[in-house]
Structure formats: structure tokens, C-alpha cells
Amino acid sequence: MDLSDARWRKSTRSNGQGGNCVEVADNLSGVVVVRDSKDPGGPVLAFGPATWRAFVARVVHRP
Structure with a gap:
């Protein structure tokens, strides 16, 4: 899969403490x-x- 055009954004729930950090790219077709x-x-x-x-x-x- 070619991800060269992916625009990654970090989750707003991520922090700078080195914990669990997730990035999402939703600009691909x-x-x-x-x-x-x-x-x-x-x-x-x-x-x-x-x-x-x-x-x-x-x-x-979530409930």
C-alpha cells in the first residue's frame, strides 16, 4: 500500500509523556x-x- 500521500494526524487523546500515541490518516481514497x-x-x-x-x-x- 502506497502511503506517501498520507496526511497523518495524532489523536487528541495522545500525550507527550511517551505513552500510547495513535496517528490516523483518512485522506486516502x-x-x-x-x-x-x-x-x-x-x-x-x-x-x-x-x-x-x-x-x-x-x-x-461507549456506555
Whole structure:
């Protein structure tokens, strides 16, 4: 997967303390990708846009 055009943004829940930091790029056609900001060259998880929206909705609106 070519990620050269990905525009990564860090989660607002991430902090500068070296803890769990997630970056998301949702500007690519047909896919949303997620990575660990501490390991930008490491593995990337890829989701379809509908799956990503469902995940975010569930996390934001958890009971």
C-alpha cells in the first residue's frame, strides 16, 4: 500500500509523556490507516471508511 500521500494526524487523546500515541490518516481514497506515532515506519492497520466510522462511533459513545 502506497502511503506517501498520507496526511497523518495524532489523536487528541495522545500525550507527550511517551505513552500510547495513535496517528490516523483518512485522506486516502477508500481506506483509513492507523499507526503508532512512536514507530512511524512500523506496521499500519487499514480499515474501510465505513468500518472506521463504526469503530469511532462506538469508542466515542461507549456506555
